[in-house]
Amino acid sequence: MSAGGRLVDRAQPVHARFDGQPLQGYAGDTLASALLASGRRVVGRSFKYHRPRGLLAAGPEEPNALVTLRDGGRREPNIPATTVELFEGLVAESQNRWPSLDHDLLALFGLGGPLLQAGFYYKTFMGPTAKAWRLYEPWIRRAAGLGRAGRDPDPDRYDKASLWCDVLVIGAGPAGLAAAAEAAGSGRRVVLAEQTPRLGGSGLLDDSDAVVAAEAALAASPDVTILRRTTVWGAYDGMVLAAVERLADHLPAPPPDLPRQRLWRIHAREVVLATGAVERPMVFPGNDLPGVMLADAVLRYALLWGVAAGRRIAVLTNHDRGHEVARRLAGLGLQVTAVIDPRPTAATAAETAALGITVYHGHLVAAVEGRHMVRGLRLAGVDGSAGPVLDADTLAVAGGWTPLVQLASQAGAQPIWDERRQTFLPGPLPTGWRAVGACAGDGLPEVAPLPDVTRRHRGKAFVDLQNDVTAEDVRLAVREGFGSVEHLKRYTTLGMATDQGRTSSVNGLALLAAARDVPIAELGTTRFRPPFAPVALGALAGRSRGAHLRPERRTPMHDWHLAHGAEMYETGLWLRPRAYLRPGETVATAYVREAKAVREAVGIVDVSTLGKIDVQGPDSATFLDRLYCNAMASLPVGKARYGLMLREDGMVFDDGTAWRLGPDRFLVTTTTANAATVLGHLEHLLAVVWPELRVVVTSVTDQWAGMAVAGPHSREVLAAALDGVEMSHAAFPPMGVREARCGAIPVLVARLSFSGERAYEVYAPWTEGEAVWRRLLAAGEPFGIVAYGLEAMGALRIEKGHVAGPELDGRTTPADLGLGRMVSRRKSFVGSAMLDRPGLTQASRLQLVGLIAVDRQPVRAGAHLVESADRAKPGRSLGHVTSWTWSPALGRYAALGLLEGGLRHAGRRLWATYPLRREHVPVEVVHPCLYDREGARLDG
Amino acid sequence: MVEVVVRRPARIFQAAGWPGERAALDAALGAWLGDPPPELGWARSRGSRTGMALAPGRWLLLAETPALPPDTPPLLVTDLSAARVVLRLTGPDLEPLLRKGVGFDPDARAFPPGRVAQTLIHHMPVLLHRIDAPSADLLVPSSWAQALRDWFDDAAAGSP
Structure with a gap:
């Protein structure tokens, strides 16, 4: 049309490209309205048969005109052209065609039509012919389908946020605007979500001034949040709804400070469903040819964007509003040639005819003529009689209306059939929900069954x-x-x-x-599920990607580690040094140097990540006695003890130490991985199982920085760095706990060893952690102290046969781990009731062993232990390797494993087989303590 | 626009006790705070000291200048002075920023000045204390402090 269009500004031309060709429109156009105005009829190819398809609708319900937008990392397929706001420089491509939209060779599928009917895949490629599926699948998937996603990383930002409101109004048509105004008027907090850029909905077709006034009134209310370009796509329990706001999709690229999209989680006390209704097409042969459109869409294109959908328009309708649309189109200057109405009469047929429009009562469209677009319509009487052939290039179909009840259905509502309007209405809604406007059926015409x-x-x-x-x-x-x-x-x-x-x-x-x-009413509808409309994965991820995927926990020595060559490793959420690389070193060479230094001189390792729990109260000792499988109440003040916690079922849950700081006070340490779980376990026991115990547990993981100083010279280092503590063996024996000072900094010291060397753990307030670390390093310099990381720590503990996470796998008992002697038989504790089950005591259980590589091949964790030397026929698995290392002390690969019957196999040769790596390595079964079994080195 | 200032109060103590000893607990807390202790879910400040009632029988005590913990018993006190960092958030966009991270309504009508709440922001445990309309304190375990700061910088980069 040469003028008109309530939404477009003809003074502002906009230039885009579609399939490489220039496309001009105006500010306010959608890609669809611009394509229609440019005369393009075929805008897509169909999913299966590659049939030419044109625009059916003017809104998000469009099924045909799916396009791929942009390129590179911003490439996005399957976007309805009706939802794309035209902007300068927009690049769009049609989909599912080869080589081009107008000449699609894949349309040959149309000829093989009967082969591709429903259930085609199931019938052809299941059962005896299933193997053929593998052959054909890639080919079929390429041919069928829609657009292709890009492979480059998405450069845009996505955001997530929550909103709380008294009333969420979904849809800003006349009913939604009225509901929002009413709620705002009563002082409630309102969120109004509208999926298009403009408020008004169908009101824009009737009285756009009223829409502008309503919008201004809402915008002036401080308690109303208007979200445009926002699709509410999910309704969840507890009145929580999900929405996506497209903040920058209408721009060539998001401005630097703006996310592309924002995912909203909306908590509403009340939901007003004002989603409206979409018009329904009719089912007849050729009803997919470009030029067959929804009548409401034809009217919208003309009124809102000033685009005539065709030159000779026929209207097919089964209700009076269809006639009204025909007359409005004629009133806008479009040439409407006919109204085809299957009903014998229509109330306003005379008004229609008065405009020179021929009304064909009792008729339907039996066929559409044309190959790539509508050229003519062959009518037939509803009684089957032949009818005339009409000259038309556009068929506007008005087949009734379908309320958008999907969100209500998601929330649990069962839509009910309305015979008069031939549609499903929302039905009884959940508490807090109501439907208004066309969504509730208001104003929808009576429709004749087809x-x-x-x-x-x-x-x-x-x-x-x-x-x-x-x-x-x-x-x-x-x-x-x-x-x-x-x-x-x-x-x-x-x-x-x-x-x-x-x-x-x-x-x-x-x-x-x-x-x-x-009857249709008997069938019901399918239950709708989220999402109501496609949601970009980026929006679901929000800001949780890249460096922000998960937060990282840092110890106070983090910066020191980085400054000294540490290669950091994420364990739990902590960042820990794997090894400190000197120039020319790899992790593999660095950890060997570090581990050797611990065995021969002295090393220091950051153990701040261990879980630490302050346990205090008059019943603390009783509590710990019930918690650990070994005795704790007898622990004297000033001593620490290694402790094992079991689950209720008798399996090992966690290990650590308990330090008795006073008669009623302990410091409990846990593994890094289980810190939070152990605290939760303790709180549960105190709150639920033994509420009578007067004990308070508090996480002090972040209060204390921890560092272990280990090696033959560890005592000298501490003696040089600390004051106020006597370091002699007699005054500070193994498992002793002492208070001391490092300069002015108060520290706690415990003589504990994980490495098998004489070692001490020094705990300093978190804020002083790096200072104490540096002082210990300075004090250790004359002794050749080195900082060591996780790899060296792992090698040292494997050499000593100490268990850790890989062995505490939830399936091992204390006896399985060689710790059976720790289990007290003189008290009850969590797990004690189940420990004697036959299944937990049988001799064939997997038990901890040491494994030494016979030759120089690595023995990897995950390898299975078998008796056969033949890699091709390994036989039954007798167990598996849990932890492995190249042992600097032994000069060969060493491992810990869980083996049926455990040490009964000591001295035997087995094979560690790893089929995925084609490794089959001979190993010797030995005692898990591979180094210094007498423990002589503990005392220096 | 929200400004983030990181600080460490001079002392942070957790104090705990049993409901059966309420009067004695209140007396001990009141003596330390210089005011009756706050109700559950609320904070009360007096001079340089603040008390927050986190759970039945559990309080967090902050002192901006070096201070001794309240007299025990009946309170059991744990020193957390090094275990928490405070992020003071101030600005007109406080609520939009918080809405990106917390699972409860931070609107001043629902979460008025003086209220405290323990929650998670992006997996990180935090204690949120509403100071006044445009500002709030977030207490976060020390090991998370940098990550939480990074999270706020990233969250604030998009418009509210």
């Missing part, structure tokens, strides 16, 4: 345009026994495309009802 023309007249008649499901597919499904709505959906894929069957569901149900000869 006679089925698809049995009588030949040609593909489409129900679901996006998934290429035909009327015959529906009947086939019924013939083959898939006659419930849920089965029909899965067998034919009807309604399963990205448009969720907005324009197809009711027509599909009508055909199903006819095929089964039952």
Whole structure:
């Protein structure tokens, strides 16, 4: 049209490209309205048959005109052109065609039509022919389908946030605007979400001044949040709804400070569903040809964007509002040639005819003529008689309205059939929900049921345009026994495309009802599930990606580690040094140097990540006695003890130490990985199991920085660095706990060893951690102190046969780990009741052993232990390798493993087999303590 | 626009006790705070000291200048002075920023000045204390402090 269009500004031309060709529109245009204005009829190819398709709708319900936008990392496929706001420089491509939209060789699929009917995959490639599937799958997947996603990383930012409101109004048409105004007027907090850029909905077609006034009033209210370009796509329990706001999709690229999209989690006390209704097409042969459109869309394109959908328009309708649309189109200067109405009469037919429009009562469209677009319409009487052929290039179909009840359905509502309007209405809604406007059926016209023309007249008649499901597919499904709505959906894929069957569901149900000869009301609808509309994965991820995927916990010595060559490793959420690399070193060489230094001189390791729990109160000792499998109440003040906690079922849960700081006070340490779980376990026991115990547990993990100083010279280092503590063996024996000072900094010191060397753990306030670390390093310099990381720590503990996470795998008992002697038989504790179950005591259980490589091949964790020397026939698994290292002390690969019967195999040769790596390594079974079994080195 | 200032109060103590000894607990806490202790879910400040009631029988005590813990018993006190960092958030966009991270309504009508709440922000445990309309304190375990700071910088980069 040469003028008009309430949404476009003809003074502002906008230039885009579609399939490489220039496309001009105006500010306010959508890609769809610009394509239509440019005369482009074919805008996409169909999913399965590659049939040419044009625009059906003007809104997000569009099933045909899916395009791929942008390129590189911003490439995004399958976007309805009706939802794309035109901007300068927009690049869009059509999809699912080769080599081009107008000449798509893949349309040959259309010729093989009957082969590709519903259930095609199941029938052809299941059962005896299943192997063929592997052959054909890639080829079929390439041919069928839609656009391709890009492979480059998405450069844009996505955001997530929550909103709380009294009333969430979904949809800003006249009913939604009124509901929002009413709620705001009563002082409630309102969120109004509208999926298009403009408020108003159908109001824009009638009285746009009223819309502007309503919008201004809402915008002035401080308690109203208006979210434009926002689709509410999920309804969840507890009145929580999910929405996505497209902040920058209408711009060439997001401005630097703006995320592309924001995911909203909306907590509402009340939900007002004002989502409106979408118009329904009709099912007849050739109903997918470009030029067959929804009548409401034809009117919108003309009124809102000033675009004439065609030069000779016929209207096909089964209700009076269809006549009204025909007259409005004529009033806008469009040439409307005919109204085809299956009803014998229509109330306003005379008004229609008065405008020079021929009304064909009692008629339907039996076929559409044309190959790539509508050239003419062959009518037929509803009684099957032949009808005239009309000259038309556009058929505007008004087949009734379908309220958008999906969100209510997600929330649990069961839509109910309304015979008068031939549609499903929301039905009884959950508490807190209400529907208003067209979504509730208000203002929807009475609609005549449609006679089925698809049995009588030949040609593909489409129900679901996006998934290429035909009327015959529906009947086939019924013939083959898939006659419930849920089965029909899965067998034919009807309604399963990205448009969720907005324009197809009711027509599909009508055909199903006819095929089964039952009323539609009896069929019901499928239960809708989120998302209501496609949501970009980026929006779901939000800011949780890259460096922000998970937060990182840092110890106070973090910066020191980095400054000294540490290669950091994420364990739990902590960042810990794996090894400190000197120039020319790799982790493999650095850890060997570090471990040797610990055995020969002295080393220091950051153990701040260990869980630390302050346990205090008059019943603390009793509590710990019940918690650990070994005795704790007898622990004297000033001593520490290694402790093992079991689960209720008798399996080892966690290990650590308990330091008795006073008669009623302990410091309990846990493994790094289990810190939070252990604290939760303790709190649960105190709150639920033994509420009578007067004990308080508090995490002090972040209060204390921890560092272990280990090696023959560790005592000298501490003696030089600390004051106020006597370091002699007699005054500070193994397992002793002492208070001391490092300069002015108060520290706690315990003589504990994980490495088998004489060692001390020094705990300093977190804020002083780095200072104490540096002082210890300075004091150790004359002794050749080195900082060591996780790899060296692991090697040292494997050499000593100390268990850690890989051995505490939830399936091992204390006896399995060689710690059976720790279990007290004189008290009850968590897990004690279950320890004597036959299954936990049988001799064939997997038990801890040491493993030494016979030759120089690595023995990897995860390898299975077998008796056979033949890699091809390894035989039964007798156990597996849990931890492994190249042992600097032994000069060969060493490992810990869990083996059936454990040390009964000591001295035997087995093979560690790792089929994925084709490794089959001979090993000797030995005692798990591989180094200094007498423990002489503990005392220096 | 929200400004983030990181600080460490001079002393942070956790104090705990049993409900059966309420009067004695209140007396000990009141003596330390110089005011009756706050109700559950609230903070009360007097001079340089603040008390927060986190759970039944559990309080967090902050002193901006060096101070001794309250007299025990009946309170059991744990020193957490090095275990927490305070992020003071101030600015007109405080609520939009918080809405990106917390799972409860930070609107001043629902979460008024003086209220405290323990919650998670991006997996990190935090204690949120509303100071006044445009500002709030976030207490975070020391090991998370840098990550939480990074999270706020990133969250603030997008418009509210």
